[in-house]
Amino acid sequence: MSNTIFSLTYGDKGSFQDGPVPAEIRVPLAGHDTKTVKKKAEVAPGTLIADHKNAKTGNMHAGIAGVVTEVTADCIVIAAQEPSAEAAPASVDAVDVSALSGDALTTALKALGVDVRPLIKKCDTLIINGLNPEPGITFAEALLGQYKSTLEAGLALLKKLSPAGKMVLACAEGSAASLSGCTNAPIKPVYPNSLTEMVIAKVSGSEKSSGYRVLPLHTLFNLGLVAETGLPLTKTVVSVQGVSYLVTIGTPASAVLQHAGHAIADGDSIIIGGPMRGLATADLLRGVDKDTEGLFLIKKGTFAPVTNHQCISCGECVLHCPSRIMPNLISRYVEFNDYDSCVKESIDACMECGLCAFYCPARRPMMQLIRLGKHQIALKEAQVSACALQGEEGAA
Ligand code: SF4
Ligand code: SF4
Incomplete structure (x- = not known):
């Protein structure tokens, strides 16, 4: 594997640039069942626009001042506009989250748009993944350098929420990065070493360890933004x-x-x-x-398009699969709806790294097939559980 293509280090490139000032935003929703605004409503930055009934899923907020132009199940569209003098929406007050703990902190963070579930998951050791997640994603070094105070603010809240007895910063070999209270675990910064399963294996020294969880640096940064400002995540x-x-x-x-x-x-x-x-x-x-x-x-023409060509049994995908499974067989089983064989070939061990697709000379849609296979198996298992439950209720 070429270390140049798959390198995960880019150096600290300094502060992040500002994104565009959008004329319109389309805030994505994920099961946020209660929309708290209607079409034509005026909103200010930070206005609550959608609530999620799950107490651990973050609410969604307007990131700009404007008018709601569309409300669907999947998104809320807001057109940028100065608020009208007579009906200007109230500005949002900051919440001092640093003064909170326990359920009060969880509730406040959810209300401020933070997904709390990954922060409170049961574990003995929580690993903060300080590697860039994939080649071409370059923010990790700047986060650990320029934005360390933001990460530390998030970490202070994380320590109140996580049951972990130990926190580890997984960072690139040779990195001088540190986070307070975290032990450093250097990892060779080459993809796919940044994936959760690989990080746990590298830190624990075993592929079969338990009691470990991994939190992306991106998630900690989002938490830190809320911790620093007390304002909704926008x-x-x-x-x-x-x-x-x-x-x-x-x-x-x-x-x-x-x-x-x-x-x-x-x-x-x-x-x-x-x-x-x-x-x-x-x-x-x-x-x-x-x-x-x-x-x-x-850009069009950069890569040959992914196709439904047949597997030519070259073995490249098997050679490069870090999970040591048989992507060639699994993808074919999915094509023939043979999900039992997928399970026998350990489809669940696939960490969705994408290397099989990258190396496949036939340009087969390997990841899409494997994801489809996992989805179909999950659906089938859910149906079996539902039937078993109905059977138990009928017998009672
Ligand atoms: S995406 Fe492909 S190469 Fe990566 S773990 Fe899954 S089967 Fe193996
Ligand atoms: S890399 Fe592609 S063509 Fe080669 S064995 Fe795997 S699926 Fe088949």
Whole structure:
């Protein structure tokens, strides 16, 4: 494997650039069932726009002043506009989250847009993943350098919430980065060493360890932004073709790319996330989410398109699979709806690194097939559980 292509170190490139000032934001929702604004409502930065009934899922807020122009199940669209003098929405007061703890802190963070679940998961050791998540995503060194105080503010809250007895900072070998109260665990900064399963294996020294959890640096930064300001989470850091920007949540992907100087033409692909694991989107207006780490524009003709060509049994995917499973077989089983065989071939051990797809000379959609297989198996298991439950209720 070429260390140049898969390197995860880029150096501290300094403070993040400002993202675009959006004319419109499309705030993505994920099961936020209670919309707290209606069409034509005026909003200020930080106005609550959607609540999630789950007590651990962060609410969504407006990142700009404007007027709501559309409310759907999946997003709320806000057009930028100065508030009218007579009906200006109230500005949002900061919450002193540092003074809170326990349930009061959890509730306040949820209300401020933080997804609390990853912060409170049961574990003995919590590893903060200080590596860049994928090649081309470049913010980790700057976060650990320029934005260390923000990370520390988030860490102070995290220590109140996490049951972990020990915290570890997984960082690139040779890095001088540190976070208070965390033991450093140097890891060779080469993809896929940044993936959760690999980080746990490297830190624990075993592929079968338990009691470990991994928290992305991106998540800690979002928490730190809320901890520092006491205001709702309305911005996050996004690496755009290797340059990192502070972007208002909901800013359309096309606006971010164009702001970063990348013109989009017919036939280009927009990737949300990283180049190895990200998802292509056909929606140029799709809004940046809280957990969007990267945005990439793949120009037409850069790579041969992914196709449904047959496997030519070259073995490249098997050779490069870090989970040591058989992606060639699994992808074929998925194509033939043979999910029992997928399970026998340990599809669940796939960490979705994307290396099989990267190396496949037939350009087969390996990751998509494996993700489809996992999804179908999960659906089948859910149906079996539901039937078993109905059977038990019928017998009672
Ligand atoms: S994505 Fe492919 S290479 Fe990566 S772990 Fe899964 S099967 Fe293996
Ligand atoms: S790399 Fe592609 S063509 Fe080669 S064995 Fe794997 S799936 Fe088949």
